[in-house]
Every structure is written in C-alpha cells, then in structure tokens.
Amino acid sequence: MTQSTAARAGRFHSGRLSEGLPQALDAWRVTTDDADVAARVAGFLGGEPRPNEGTGGAGLAYEVLTSRESVRVLLAGPDAVAAHMVLWSSTGLIHHCDGVEFLSPEEKKGQPCGCPPLLEDRKLAARDKRGPAPSVDITFQIAAAPELGAFHFMTASWQMAAQLSDLTDALERVNGPAVCDLTMELVVYTTKAGRDVCYRKPVVTVLGSPDTVAPEPPPAAEPTPAPAVSAPRRKARPGPEPTTPSVPEPRHTVSVDAALLRRAARVLGTDDHQETVIAALSEIVAGRQQTAELARLREHVGRIADIARQALQDRDSSPT
Structure with a gap:
C-alpha cells in the first residue's frame, strides 16, 4: 500500500x-x-x-x-x-517495515524485518519497545x-x-x-x-461507488410523538346539575371501545388489551429513537391497561 x-x-x-x-x-x-x-x-x-x-x-x-x-x-x-510499521527512539527512526520486509534504510530495503506474523505478538513487542507499532x-x-x-x-x-x-x-x-x-x-x-x-x-x-451511494446519508426520520391514549368522558345524563355531586367523580379519564379493541387485536395478532395498546403504538412510533420510545411507553402501558379495564367494568356494571 x-x-x-x-x-x-x-x-x-x-x-x-x-x-x-x-x-x-x-x-x-x-x-x-x-x-x-x-x-x-x-x-x-x-x-x-x-x-x-x-x-x-x-x-x-x-x-x-x-x-x-x-x-x-x-x-x-x-x-x-x-x-x-515504525519504531522510534531518541535518535530517530530505528525500524521501518511493512510487517514482512524493511522499507528503510536503503541498505536493508527488501530484507526480512523479523516481525512476528501474529498481530497479538506484534502488539506485545511494541508494548515492550522491542518492535514497531x-x-x-x-x-x-x-x-x-x-x-x-x-x-x-x-x-x-x-x-x-x-x-x-x-x-x-x-x-x-x-x-x-x-x-x-x-x-x-x-x-x-x-x-x-x-x-x-x-x-x-x-x-x-x-x-x-459514487454512482450507487449518496455523498451524504439520508436524514434520519424524526420520531412521531405518540398520541395521548384518552377519549372524552361519557356525557352526564340529562337533568338539573346538582350543586353538590351526589356521586363521586370517577378517578379515570379514559373510556374504551371494547369492540374496537377486539378488532385491533385481530389485526395486530395480540392476545390482550395491554399488548394491543403496545402494538398499536409501535405502529406509530418510528425512526432511530423507536426502541427508547417503546421502552418509555411500556412503563406507562400497565397503568393505561388498568384504567381501560376499570372503564370497561364501570360500563358493564352501569344500568342500561
């Protein structure tokens, strides 16, 4: 070379x-x-x-x-x-080779340099100042x-x-x-x-070759922020609004369409609501930060699933 x-x-x-x-x-x-x-x-x-x-x-x-x-x-x-491969001392260059033959001085050029054939042995010799680096x-x-x-x-x-x-x-x-x-x-x-x-x-x-490769890599796609998993609260039944609520406000703010979840599970091939939410979000999150985003979402998805289950239970237990 x-x-x-x-x-x-x-x-x-x-x-x-x-x-x-x-x-x-x-x-x-x-x-x-x-x-x-x-x-x-x-x-x-x-x-x-x-x-x-x-x-x-x-x-x-x-x-x-x-x-x-x-x-x-x-x-x-x-x-x-x-x-x-070179080895220097206080007096200058004392060994100059290509790993097989000397490259200088002129009187040694082309002669075997004596370097070990294995890279690890060369590293040890260079570390001990016995051979070139x-x-x-x-x-x-x-x-x-x-x-x-x-x-x-x-x-x-x-x-x-x-x-x-x-x-x-x-x-x-x-x-x-x-x-x-x-x-x-x-x-x-x-x-x-x-x-x-x-x-x-x-x-x-x-x-x-330059004919097949761009001179600059394409810009990485910016990850799309995951939308908040929320839906409007159920409307209150018609009637005069009491000055003091007789029924406590529900702690959750998420309502879930069970039929929609079941259809999503069939499409995404998931077995439960939690994995359906994760799979759906994974279709939205893209780009180089996908792994980090999904890790962050998984930290919260358990809480989301609990809210969804509670919402479904409340809906099923409410009078029709």
Whole structure:
C-alpha cells in the first residue's frame, strides 16, 4: 500500500493536546492552513473555525471541532491507504517495515524485518519497545465537497491495522473511487476485573461507488410523538346539575371501545388489551429513537391497561 501523492487540504484527528495532555474527542477534529477550507468544513460538519491551539495538527493554523462522529468520504482506491510499521527512539527512526520486509534504510530495503506474523505478538513487542507499532495514513476527500481537496487521517490504532486487509480488499472490489464512512466508533466493555471501559476507535466502512451511494446519508426520520391514549368522558345524563355531586367523580379519564379493541387485536395478532395498546403504538412510533420510545411507553402501558379495564367494568356494571 503506497501513499497517495494528492495535495492535502488538511487533517482529521480523533483527539487533541490540551495544556500538554492528550484529550480524546467524541467527534472529528479537522485542522487546516486554509481559512476558507476551515469555514467550509464547519458548514458541512458543524463547529466553528478557530485558531489551532490544540497542537497535534502539524502546525496547521486553524481547527474545527466538528459535531460529526461519522463523515462520508471518498477514497481513490487501495493506494489511498498507506500502512507502515515504525519504531522510534531518541535518535530517530530505528525500524521501518511493512510487517514482512524493511522499507528503510536503503541498505536493508527488501530484507526480512523479523516481525512476528501474529498481530497479538506484534502488539506485545511494541508494548515492550522491542518492535514497531502501526502507522496508518488514509487520504480521502469529503464526499459532499470533493472540491475542498484531499484530507488525511493518521493513526497508530491496532484495531485499524487489523482492519486493513479487509479494507483494501473492499476497495479493490469497487474498482475505482469508493464512497466510505469514516467513523469514530464507540466501544464499551467490562474488563475481567469488573471495570467499565469506554473508548472510540477509527473505522472505515466501504459503501460502494459514487454512482450507487449518496455523498451524504439520508436524514434520519424524526420520531412521531405518540398520541395521548384518552377519549372524552361519557356525557352526564340529562337533568338539573346538582350543586353538590351526589356521586363521586370517577378517578379515570379514559373510556374504551371494547369492540374496537377486539378488532385491533385481530389485526395486530395480540392476545390482550395491554399488548394491543403496545402494538398499536409501535405502529406509530418510528425512526432511530423507536426502541427508547417503546421502552418509555411500556412503563406507562400497565397503568393505561388498568384504567381501560376499570372503564370497561364501570360500563358493564352501569344500568342500561
């Protein structure tokens, strides 16, 4: 995998340095030397252009802390991905290979580098400073604004290194420019010691060619608010309105058409009133927040069912 030589408009970052300390971010950070590019990036991805005070931007003058954890990008092909293994010391680069052969210095180029074949063994050697770590450089354009020029994202992520073979195979299958999603994917897990761990890893997902994939994902449908499950109270019987009610007001404010519930149950394939209400509401609630909405509705549906049952009992016991 060789490095693309396209002129670069800026860089994408998953973190920054703040007061000398590394800071992980939940959304992409973009740095650039071009004020117009910074403004356009902010227009597409959110955020505001500002002077680059976070360092980690190779001296680039502006940064944009975007609001996007996933950006649709355009990769020219497998050559847009460069992957090396490097080991640095206080004197400079002391190991540079592709995992199989040395890439430098010139007198060692092409010779076996001696790196372990298994990724886990390479990670252990790198952790102990006995072997190199990944250096991955991906060059791309923002799919919705390719005229801004080429950006690149550099990472030492072992997860990205493990993904590279599948990534380049997918890019080769597209056989030309490929639309991809560059995502800071959230990873949450619990260690064997019971400690909760949460971090983000970079992931590139190949979607297809520009002829078949939109440069921006379609907007998510807004969930439709669930209507209140209520109906008018039964009308009072004709007659003079007493100054003091002789019969207490019913505690419930919901009346239910039993025949309608039975018809709904047949259509929805449910067995009781409670599940009929849930199923009917699930037909209304849609979009990405459907699961959360239904969980919230299920908390209240028991109370709704109790009210409905009480209403039916009152109706059945009332004189005709």
